[in-house]
Amino acid sequence: MAIRAFISARMSSSRFPGKMLAPFRGEPLIVHVVRAVERAVEAENILVATSTRPSDDPLATYLTSIGIAVFRGPLEDVFERFRAGARAFPCTWILRVTGDSPLSNPKILQRVIGSAGLDNCDLVTTTFPRTFPVGQNAELIRVEALMNIDDRELTPEDREHVTRFFYKHPERFRMVSIESGDPHLAEMSLAIDTVDDLLRLGALSDAELEGLANLATSHWERGGA
Numbered sequence: 001m002a003i004r005a006f007i008s009a010r011m012s013s014s015r016f017p018g019k020m021l022a023p024f025r026g027e028p029l030i031v032h033v034v035r036a037v038e039r040a041v042e043a044e045n046i047l048v049a050t051s052t053r054p055s056d057d058p059l060a061t062y063l064t065s066i067g068i069a070v071f072r073g074p075l076e077d078v079f080e081r082f083r084a085g086a087r088a089f090p091c092t093w094i095l096r097v098t099g100d101s102p103l104s105n106p107k108i109l110q111r112v113i114g115s116a117g118l119d120n121c122d123l124v125t126t127t128f129p130r131t132f133p134v135g136q137n138a139e140l141i142r143v144e145a146l147m148n149i150d151d152r153e154l155t156p157e158d159r160e161h162v163t164r165f166f167y168k169h170p171e172r173f174r175m176v177s178i179e180s181g182d183p184h185l186a187e188m189s190l191a192i193d194t195v196d197d198l199l200r201l202g203a204l205s206d207a208e209l210e211g212l213a214n215l216a217t218s219h220w221e222r223g224g225a
Contacts, residue, residue: 003113003140004091005041006049006082007033007162008097008162010055010075015194020042020099024202029192032060032102034068039106040113041095044069044184048099051075051083079157086143094141096162101135103190103201104214107220108178113140115176122173123166131180132216135191145173181219188215 002030009020016022020030030090031047037046046067050056060070071088073081093116097104108126115124126137141163147166149185158165164172190212192198201209 002091003093003095003116004046005037005046005084005095006085007037007046007047007069007097007099008078008081009033009059011059012051012053012075013100013193016192016198017159019192019198021062022195022198024102024192024198028062029102029198030063031066032098033099033104035087036102036104036106037097039096040109045073047089047090049073049081051081056111061174070145078162079154079159082085082162083146086146088094089112092143092147095221096139096141096145098135098137098192100191101137101222102192103135103209104138105136105213105217107214107217108132108136110139111178111220112140115178116140117144118176120147120174121161121176125163125175125176126178126180128167128170128175128177129179129183129185130186133185133188133190133212135189136213141166152171167182180216182216185217 011018011020013019021028024032034046048063049071050059052072053075060072063070071082071085082094097111112124122142124140126132154165
């Protein structure tokens with residue numbers, strides 16, 4: 001079962017331009033995300049999926065300089081960016097993580113990955129329903145299912161989001177949902193969308209950050225489902 005992690009990232013965020021390379025606790029934000037994913041997926045199977053726009057040149061150059069694989073595709077057609085990435089880097093499954101998630105929890109990623117074989121599923125998700133904090137969600141997409149979606153059925157909105165079409169048509173796909181055990185956690189955000197988020201999370205101690213990162217898995221560790 002070949003799994004690759006695709007971390008979607010871009011420098012042209014309207015709320016925080018350039019945030020992927022913004023310093024967070026001494027290193028660029030994207031590095032923290034890659035390191036978290038490396039605790040669940042082998043480093044050689046991780047790539048950052050960014051765009052071909054010149055605005056993403058600094059991100060691609062930096063990642064290449066530190067040995068992190070990069071795939072570049074359309075900026076707004078993220079659906080096609082992922083499909084093209086899967087053609088360039090063949091795999092059976094894509095683990096999708098967003099680049100604004102430095103507190104991604106490897107235990108969540110590992111559980112998502114470990115559920116791939118259940119019911120011969122097409123999508124393992126933590127967002128249907130949402131029970132994890134923003135910034136700790138992940139999806140595992142069967143590449144065959146992604147490739148078999150007919151382009152003619154896709155709306156512009158579907159193309160902006162890799163898995164939107166799956167959720168619009170749940171009757172057509174086999175989906176497995178991973179839940180935290182506490183739906184109220186979905187009201188919390190551990191993502192970095194703005195400069196204020198960067199400053200707020202960056203000001204916390206290592207112990208405080210670790211506590212937040214592990215909050216969503218505490219139910220499992222207490223013996224919950």
